[in-house]
Amino acid sequence: MIYLVAIICPPLALLFKGKIFQAILNGVLWGISAILFVLSLGFLGGLTFPIWIVTIIWAILTVRGANEQERHQEIVDAIKSNK
Template identity: 50%
Template sequence: MIYLLAFFLPPVALLFYGKIFQAIFNAVIWIVGFIFLLLGGWVLWAIAVGHAIFVIHGARADARTQKIVDAINSGK
């Protein structure tokens, strides 16, 4: 579901994951890309969407790795 939000509103999806500076950076790219999207271009909009998906995937992977590390450390 978060990936669907990242596709339509990338800065909001990044804010949900607590990535404030990434969301600000993404908002700038997304807004400029959206303006150009209305004029026929889509490259910046696609970069903003890709950036949001990449950051969210990385945050999920970090959380998954932290769970594994915590499980290993609690077993010692």
């Protein structure tokens, strides 16, 4: 479900995972992309799709990394509790 949020609104997915600084930077890029899409400023209008794709890929990779980190921490905690 978080991956769907990352596709629809990448900064929100990063906020859900606690990556506040990355969410702010991603939000700035996402906002620039949205503004350029709405305004379609000549040749700058062609930059909207690549910027939007970059923000989505960034969010998906960050969410995936956070999920893996949580999984690894659970394994470490389980090993420590068995000692």
